[in-house]
Amino acid sequence: MRKILVLDAAQRSALAVTRAVGQLPNVHITTADAAPMALAGQSKYSHSYLQIPCSKESPTAFIQWVEQHCLNGQFDLILPVTEVTSQLLLMQNYSTQQLPMAFARYATVMELADKANLVRQAQAAGVSVPNTQFFENSQALNVQQVTYPIVLKPAKSKIYANNQWVSTTVRILKSEADLAKVLEEDTYLAHHPFMLQEFIPGHGAGVFCLYNHGIPVRYFAHQRIREKPPEGGVSVLCQSVAVPEHLKEASEKLLTQVNWHGVAMVEFRISPEGKAYLMEVNTRFWGSLQLAIDAGVNFPALLTQHFFNEPAIKEAPYKIGQRLRWLLGDVDSLYIFLKRPNSTAKKLKRIGQFIWPRLFNQRHEVNRLGDLKPAWFELKHYIKELRG
Missing domain, CATH: 3.30.470.20 (ATP-grasp fold, B domain)
Incomplete structure (x- = not known):
C-alpha cells in the first residue's frame, strides 16, 4: 500500500489530485492543511486528514512538523500543490529519500x-519575451527614464525573508503617478529585485x-x-x-x-x-x-x-x-x-x-x-x- 500525503488540502487543485491519485490501486491518501478540516479532506478518497501548521503564516512550525512526521518513511510520496509549500520544502535541501517529492x-x-x-x-x-529592464531594488530605478504603459513585475511571486512570506503583485502602470504610488505602497520593492517590461x-x-x-x-x-x-x-x-x-x-x-x-x-x-x-x-x-x-x-x-x-x-x-x-x-x-x-x-x-x-x-x-x-x-x- 502506497502512503501518499497531499498538502494544501484547502485548494481545489488538491481536491483534483486527491480524487485522481486516490483511484489508483493500492494507495492510502492522507490530506493535510492548517484548518481543522479542508476541501480535499472531505473527499471519499482521503482516508485520513491532518491539521498542521500553515506553511505561509507559520513556516518555521510547518518545517518542524515535517521533520517530525515526514522524514522517517511515514509517506512514500508527498504532493504539495502551492508555490509556497513546495518551495519551502525544496529549499530545506532534503534528499528524495528523506522527503519523497516529484x-x-x-x-x-x-x-x-x-x-x-x-x-x-x-x-x-x-x-520571445517582452523588452525587459532588470533592477536590484527601487533605488536603482530612474523614474524619469520610464515610458508608459509599462508592467512592473517583481522577480518572485512569493518572497521568503526573515522566516516569513511576502506576496508580491504585478502592476500595469500608465503614468508616473502610478509608479510613485506603487513604489510607496509595495515596500518590498526597496529590498528585492523586479523588472520593468514592455506592455503587450x-x-x-x-x-x-x-x-x-x-x-x-x-x-x-x-x-x-x-x-x-x-x-x-x-x-x-x-x-x-x-x-x-x-x-x-x-x-x-x-x-x-x-x-x-x-x-x-x-x-x-x-x-x-x-x-x-x-x-x-x-x-x-x-x-x-x-x-x-x-x-x-x-x-x-x-x-x-x-x-x-x-x-x-x-x-x-x-x-x-x-x-x-x-x-x-x-x-x-x-x-x-x-x-x-x-x-x-x-x-x-x-x-x-x-x-x-x-x-x-x-x-x-x-x-x-x-x-x-x-x-x-x-x-x-x-x-x-x-x-x-
Missing part, C-alpha cells in the same frame, strides 16, 4: 519561478505539461470562458483546446533547457498580431487541473506512476471541447458583473449564459455525484462567509 531540485525550480531568471533562460533558449496587449494562453527528468510526457491546453473577476482572474468556466504548436515548441525549448522534472504551467501573452511572448511559469499543479483529468490527461496519476517507476496509464489523445465549471466561483463572477455599470442588455445576456444548461461535455469542478462531501463542505463555508 519535483526538480530547488535551484532548477527557481530558474523558472524567479521571473528574472526565467527571462534570461527564455532569451538563451530563443523564446492581447490575450493570455497557457500550456500545461508533465516532464520526467528532462523528457516531455504529456501536454494540455485550455481556453478560459469566464473568470472571477470577469475582466480577468481565476477561471470559473473553461474548456479544453488543442495545444497550439508554436506554444508547445516554445515551452519545450525552455523546459528541456533546464532539464525540467514534474508538472508546469507555461503562460504566454498573445499579441493582436498573433506573436506569443512568455510571461511566467508556474512550477506546481494549476487551478483548473480537474479539466485536464476530465478531458483525458490525468497529470496527478501520471506523475505518481513515474515517481514509483510503474507503467504509466496509456492515454489516448485528450478530448477537445470538454468543459469545467467552478459553480460557486461562477456565482461570484456573475454577481460582480451585475454590480458593474454594464448595460441592461449585457446583464441579461450574462444571466442567460449563466443559467443556460449544458447537458454534454461539461462537469462541475467540486460537485461530483460520486463524491459529494466536498461540494457540501464548500457550500457551507461559502454561506458562512456571506453571513460575515
Whole structure:
C-alpha cells in the first residue's frame, strides 16, 4: 500500500489530485492543511486528514512538523500543490529519500519561478519575451527614464525573508503617478529585485505539461470562458483546446533547457498580431487541473506512476471541447458583473449564459455525484462567509 500525503488540502487543485491519485490501486491518501478540516479532506478518497501548521503564516512550525512526521518513511510520496509549500520544502535541501517529492531540485525550480531568471533562460533558449529592464531594488530605478504603459513585475511571486512570506503583485502602470504610488505602497520593492517590461496587449494562453527528468510526457491546453473577476482572474468556466504548436515548441525549448522534472504551467501573452511572448511559469499543479483529468490527461496519476517507476496509464489523445465549471466561483463572477455599470442588455445576456444548461461535455469542478462531501463542505463555508 502506497502512503501518499497531499498538502494544501484547502485548494481545489488538491481536491483534483486527491480524487485522481486516490483511484489508483493500492494507495492510502492522507490530506493535510492548517484548518481543522479542508476541501480535499472531505473527499471519499482521503482516508485520513491532518491539521498542521500553515506553511505561509507559520513556516518555521510547518518545517518542524515535517521533520517530525515526514522524514522517517511515514509517506512514500508527498504532493504539495502551492508555490509556497513546495518551495519551502525544496529549499530545506532534503534528499528524495528523506522527503519523497516529484519535483526538480530547488535551484532548477527557481530558474523558472524567479521571473528574472526565467527571462534570461527564455532569451538563451530563443523564446520571445517582452523588452525587459532588470533592477536590484527601487533605488536603482530612474523614474524619469520610464515610458508608459509599462508592467512592473517583481522577480518572485512569493518572497521568503526573515522566516516569513511576502506576496508580491504585478502592476500595469500608465503614468508616473502610478509608479510613485506603487513604489510607496509595495515596500518590498526597496529590498528585492523586479523588472520593468514592455506592455503587450492581447490575450493570455497557457500550456500545461508533465516532464520526467528532462523528457516531455504529456501536454494540455485550455481556453478560459469566464473568470472571477470577469475582466480577468481565476477561471470559473473553461474548456479544453488543442495545444497550439508554436506554444508547445516554445515551452519545450525552455523546459528541456533546464532539464525540467514534474508538472508546469507555461503562460504566454498573445499579441493582436498573433506573436506569443512568455510571461511566467508556474512550477506546481494549476487551478483548473480537474479539466485536464476530465478531458483525458490525468497529470496527478501520471506523475505518481513515474515517481514509483510503474507503467504509466496509456492515454489516448485528450478530448477537445470538454468543459469545467467552478459553480460557486461562477456565482461570484456573475454577481460582480451585475454590480458593474454594464448595460441592461449585457446583464441579461450574462444571466442567460449563466443559467443556460449544458447537458454534454461539461462537469462541475467540486460537485461530483460520486463524491459529494466536498461540494457540501464548500457550500457551507461559502454561506458562512456571506453571513460575515
